[in-house]
Amino acid sequence: MMEDAASSLDNISLSQTLPLSQGSFHQLWNVLTDGVAEDGVRGMDMLLMNEHELTGFDETLFNLPEMSTKETVTPPASTVPVTSDYPGDFDFQLRFRKSGTAKSVTSTYSELLNKLYCQLAKTNPIEILVSREPPAGAMIRATAVYKKTEHVAEVVRRCPHHQNEDRKDNPSAAENSSHLIRVEGSERAQYFEDVNTKRQSVTVPYEAPQLGSEMSTVLLRFMCNSSCMGGMNRRPILTILTLETPEGHVLGRQCFEVRICACPGRDRKTEEENSTKMQNSTKETKKRKSVPSPDSTSTKKPKSGSGTDEEDRECFVLHVRGRERYEMLKKINDGLELLDKEGKAKTKVCMKQEVPLPSSGKRLLRKEERSDSD
Numbered sequence: 001m002m003e004d005a006a007s008s009l010d011n012i013s014l015s016q017t018l019p020l021s022q023g024s025f026h027q028l029w030n031v032l033t034d035g036v037a038e039d040g041v042r043g044m045d046m047l048l049m050n051e052h053e054l055t056g057f058d059e060t061l062f063n064l065p066e067m068s069t070k071e072t073v074t075p076p077a078s079t080v081p082v083t084s085d086y087p088g089d090f091d092f093q094l095r096f097r098k099s100g101t102a103k104s105v106t107s108t109y110s111e112l113l114n115k116l117y118c119q120l121a122k123t124n125p126i127e128i129l130v131s132r133e134p135p136a137g138a139m140i141r142a143t144a145v146y147k148k149t150e151h152v153a154e155v156v157r158r159c160p161h162h163q164n165e166d167r168k169d170n171p172s173a174a175e176n177s178s179h180l181i182r183v184e185g186s187e188r189a190q191y192f193e194d195v196n197t198k199r200q201s202v203t204v205p206y207e208a209p210q211l212g213s214e215m216s217t218v219l220l221r222f223m224c225n226s227s228c229m230g231g232m233n234r235r236p237i238l239t240i241l242t243l244e245t246p247e248g249h250v251l252g253r254q255c256f257e258v259r260i261c262a263c264p265g266r267d268r269k270t271e272e273e274n275s276t277k278m279q280n281s282t283k284e285t286k287k288r289k290s291v292p293s294p295d296s297t298s299t300k301k302p303k304s305g306s307g308t309d310e311e312d313r314e315c316f317v318l319h320v321r322g323r324e325r326y327e328m329l330k331k332i333n334d335g336l337e338l339l340d341k342e343g344k345a346k347t348k349v350c351m352k353q354e355v356p357l358p359s360s361g362k363r364l365l366r367k368e369e370r371s372d373s374d
Contacts, residue, residue, distance in 0.1 A: 087252055092243045146236070156200070157231060
């Protein structure tokens, strides 16, 4: 139909030019038809869109593609992490397996110090206890921080030496080579590094206790020694374990100190003994401070009334009301004065009599007497 209209227009001759146009109607028509022919694809799209509007709106048109869990969950890292215990509504608790202080142990926990001693890259089973089932998708997050205030702002990382060794031995895990804490025995463990604070953490999904057990177990490994230069450099660290929702909300928190060394049993025994000695010495110091020092004035013995003391020579004036009371106090004072005089007289007599007696068979000679030999 459109072709017939175009052919009919071709046979029409215009005798008068259009004053407001720059060409004939035939030229204008050709331009329009050529534009439609060249933009045929765009015209078909417009027709399809109009047809789509007539049939209905597709609700899935603006749906975003699904993202992995690692991309959607971001670790809630703060500038200064909280290290205080918080059991929360689920009574989140940790339990460590008992082991002695023998030299052969690879991991041992001190209840006295709340401190875990372990060897490099050795498995440390940590038991997780909750009072009731946490929400679906809950996870356990492990984060390492420095214990002392002057180092708490720094990020705990492995030393360069152990990082390079890990990259050579396991190239596939090179991106996680700087992480100190590793989770063992779970393929669903994910490692994170906060964009702002650069703190590193590792998460693993919470697993419900198996039948006949009240706890679940998480296996952690510490991939650097506490004494490594360029890493911890003998600075004490704390490990924070948190129970979190899939969105990153903390449900519970527990914290303990960690020392990675060659002989965990020996170091635990030594530090426990030093801590006990310090506690005992502190108690003794407190006891000494609590006992009052003896009063020097109360221990002085009263001196005899010799009349030579300044207190005895000093005179005091006492104002007394009433003649009768005055006479009574005057008699008492006169009596005391008399006793002092008698005491002085007795003292002089005693001093005269205190002359050493002669030995047996001899007697003392007076000045006016002479000996027989004279």
